[in-house]
Amino acid sequence: MKNQLKTVLLLGILSALLIWIGGAIAPGQLWVFVAIAGAMNLFAYFYSDKLVLKMYRAQEVSAQEAPDLHAIVRELANTAKIPMPRVFLIPDRQPNAFATGRNPQHAAVAVTAGILQILDRRELRGVLAHELAHVGNRDILISTIAAVIASAITTIAQVLSFGAMFGGRGGGDGDRSPLGGLALLIMAPIAATLIQLAISRSRELHADATGAKLSGDPEALASALMKLERGAQAIPAQHVAPATASLFIVNPFGALDRLSRLFSTHPPTAERVRALREMEHSDRYAHAY
Numbered sequence: 001m002k003n004q005l006k007t008v009l010l011l012g013i014l015s016a017l018l019i020w021i022g023g024a025i026a027p028g029q030l031w032v033f034v035a036i037a038g039a040m041n042l043f044a045y046f047y048s049d050k051l052v053l054k055m056y057r058a059q060e061v062s063a064q065e066a067p068d069l070h071a072i073v074r075e076l077a078n079t080a081k082i083p084m085p086r087v088f089l090i091p092d093r094q095p096n097a098f099a100t101g102r103n104p105q106h107a108a109v110a111v112t113a114g115i116l117q118i119l120d121r122r123e124l125r126g127v128l129a130h131e132l133a134h135v136g137n138r139d140i141l142i143s144t145i146a147a148v149i150a151s152a153i154t155t156i157a158q159v160l161s162f163g164a165m166f167g168g169r170g171g172g173d174g175d176r177s178p179l180g181g182l183a184l185l186i187m188a189p190i191a192a193t194l195i196q197l198a199i200s201r202s203r204e205l206h207a208d209a210t211g212a213k214l215s216g217d218p219e220a221l222a223s224a225l226m227k228l229e230r231g232a233q234a235i236p237a238q239h240v241a242p243a244t245a246s247l248f249i250v251n252p253f254g255a256l257d258r259l260s261r262l263f264s265t266h267p268p269t270a271e272r273v274r275a276l277r278e279m280e281h282s283d284r285y286a287h288a289y
Contacts, residue, residue: 015037015041045141048148049100049102049140052144052147052148052247053088053100053108055239055244056110057239058088058089058090058108059088059091060087060108068121069087069111069116072121072124072128073085076215077132079214080132080136080214082136083107085099085107086108086109087108087111088109088110089110089111091112091113092112092114092239093112093235094114094237094238094252095114095119096252097109097115097127097249099134100140100247101135101144102141102144103141104135107135109128111127119224122220123220123223123224123227124224125217125220126217126218126220126221126222126224129214129221130207130208130221132214136210137207143203151241151244201265204267205275208275209276212276218277218280219277219280222272222277225272225273225276228250229254233254234254236254240252245265246265
């Protein structure tokens with residue numbers, strides 16, 4: 001129920017942001033943006049997972065094609081008492097992973113080719129436990145919707161603001177100010193990112209803790225996170241839109257400066273590792289998922 005309320009609130013805020021952008025650029029056409037917001041909400045709920053998987057060229061793999069990967073996911077899903085998710089492989093050298101889907105019955109886990117090359121089986125199991133924790137916690141819908149709609153808002157803001165700056169008409173109110181278009185171009189992506197920040201950092205820490213309990217091996221996930229961060233720094237991500245970066249287990253853009261960290265959708269890896277190692281030295285993680 002809590003996550004359902006979060007989803008409704010998120011949709012409401014993002015829809016209001018989209019309508020505000022449209023109203024600022026073309027106040028005479030406000031009804032168009034209300035309709036767009038409604039249609040986008042329906043699309044995001046039912047199809048955002050498919051869009052994200054297609055965006056990253058993810059290909060579903062069978063148990064015959066990836067037997068060990070399937071075996072780990074199946075074992076963890078059985079332990080978590082959730083349906084077996086579909087398993088996808090992303091043809092990207094950067095090591096990373098994410099889960100998506102509107103509920104556990106429609107979930108998918110995606111890993112990059114790079115992650116299979118640098119993690120050992122124990123570390124991979126820790127990462128997959130983290131992703132299945134997102135499924136079990138029912139926050140994959142929230143994160144996927146946030147990523148897709150934030151990406152759409154950023155794109156729409158760019159199109160509309162450039163139109164305003166280069167002489168587009170603003171409904172019945174005459175030409176829109178070029179400075180107003182520039183302000184929207186800057187503010188809309190920041191606003192969308194701030195909305196993602198409100199949900200993403202806490203959910204990553206929660207998924208770390210839940211995944212460590214699920215696997216019974218906090219150190220494996222801690223070790224994997226450090227390897228993945230180094231991999232993200234060394235190997236540039238391909239085809240990653242900034243608005244969808246929050247989906248991944250580590251930030252796909254690698255090392256961030258101090259200012260960029262303020263807008264990162266991921267907690268610092270050092271903080272995550274420290275929390276996991278505190279669990280390793282306590283008896284909390286030994287309890288059943």
